[in-house]
Amino acid sequence: MKIRIKTLSLALLIFAMTSCKEDFLETVPTDSVTPAVALADEASMQNVLNGIHRGLYSQSQTILPGGDSARAGDHYWVPMGDAIAGGLIHSADANNLGWRDTMQWNDHTLETSLTNEILWYHRYNIILHANLIIDRINQGDLTETPNLLAIKGQAYTYRAWALLSLVQHYSKGYLIGNPSTDPGVPVNLNAQSTGPRGTVQDVYDQIGLDVNAAIAAFQNAAPRPTGGPETKSQLNINVAYGVKARWALSMGDWQTAATAAVAARQGFPLMNEADWKSGFNTNDLPEVIWGSNVISTETTFFRSYFYLMCNTFNGSQNRSNPKIADRRLVDAIPDTDYRKDVFLIDAPNTNASASNGEGGWDNNTNPLYTTEEEFDAAEAAIKSQYGMTSGHNTHPYMHVKMLQKNPGTTDPDDIIYMRSSEMYLIEAEAKAMMNDIPGAQAALAPLGNERDSAYDVTIFNSQAALMDHIKFQRGVELWGEGFGYTDKIRWDEGIDHGADGGSGAAAVLYQDAFVVERPSVNDDWIFKIPQAEINANPNIGPGDQN
Incomplete structure (x- = not known):
């Protein structure tokens, strides 16, 4: 990233918008923007944040030098988690956007693949712009208003979230490896820094610091605006707690995960049957804590989340x-x-x-x-x-x-990143892992009772039974929402499409991905460091490759 850092530093700034509610992007010539201008005041910093929001679902060539129209941010990364894990199953041969290659494990296992490169630089681009905001605020010459604290909280949350995404894809799983010695990913803490990979523990430690800084800022910040689906593209304290819950769950800090999950879902009631069956296409759903509001003027057409799996x-x-x-x-x-x-x-x-x-x-x-x-x-x-x-x-x-608002079209729909159902399931898993049987049952009951008219949580009365049931509930409730990959790594489970009567996948199509050994013994679960990064970063060499 050292060579790319100067070209990336303004990539989102030049696509920043004046308001997340507007239906267009304000663009300016690259050479007319400097950090001093782009970060001069709260309004300018909010524009940078809005650029980060848009970058989550924009085609990558609009935000990254060397980006490619075949990857439109989390339109691809979200369903990728279930495609790699074997839950989102292809019924026929189709390789648009390399989607078959991803499903067949012929993508993330190659250091020159587009997926590896764009995911890496997309997440570091988020970190870079979060750093710009954090550095500016920490200069100390701005009045610490509630609005400024909301901006600060969002920047720290974005950095934590992006680092968690990077370490979960490009490093060995925390619970199945040796985090104190396993190679992590570079932790960049200001706009001009870069560095070596460090360790997984180094990355997790920084995520913890960042997410706690975000929560502290949000506690005295202006609340997130209320209104339409566009407001949930802005991060708030619930999102920060949700990131903290995911971080703690992935590292086995069960009590922290449970506590943060409860805090994250406050104010976001479970959906009823009508909402749950409505198509998962809008942030307006009551459970949605965070999501991208994909506006019609910036649809990605045949590169969208729904194109890949709806x-x-x-x-x-x-x-x-x-x-x-x-x-x-x-x-x-x-x-x-x-x-x-x-x-x-x-x-x-x-x-x-x-x-x-x-x-x-x-x-x-x-x-x-x-x-x-x-x-x-x-x-x-x-x-x-x-x-x-x-x-x-x-x-x-x-x-x-997943159903479109306008089925049979190429119209855009929102991308949901975080729901309260996930938080109930995180609390349940964390308490089950602490062998708190009543606590895990109590966490599961609201979700199970809402979804199943005959639900009886009391039959899951041991740690083993609870964990089996929690895995089932996550598989059903969160199907298609991208959690399969990190779940399998956390649980150290492989893939076998032919076991127990078969998944319905065809071996002739899935090839080597039809059966995949569990992550603790198969390093192919770890994404390759992009060869472009090894070539460009003097702190990462060929010996650092996964």
């Missing part, structure tokens, strides 16, 4: 390749749990190119359809109900959890 999006990635859930997970959902309804178990397999070889009426294996007319009628009914086009295919176990 079965109503009108793109070839979806029409030819309906995304399905692991049938072992879906079959385990009780019929009294309304979440089962968003997985269409008996959808006909209409794609003649389906990887399992069962596509089309001539290959139908579902005894529910005894005639071609019944088969075709079922397809038509699904397309009509969910707004798919005539070109969309259907497939058994396809999901309709």
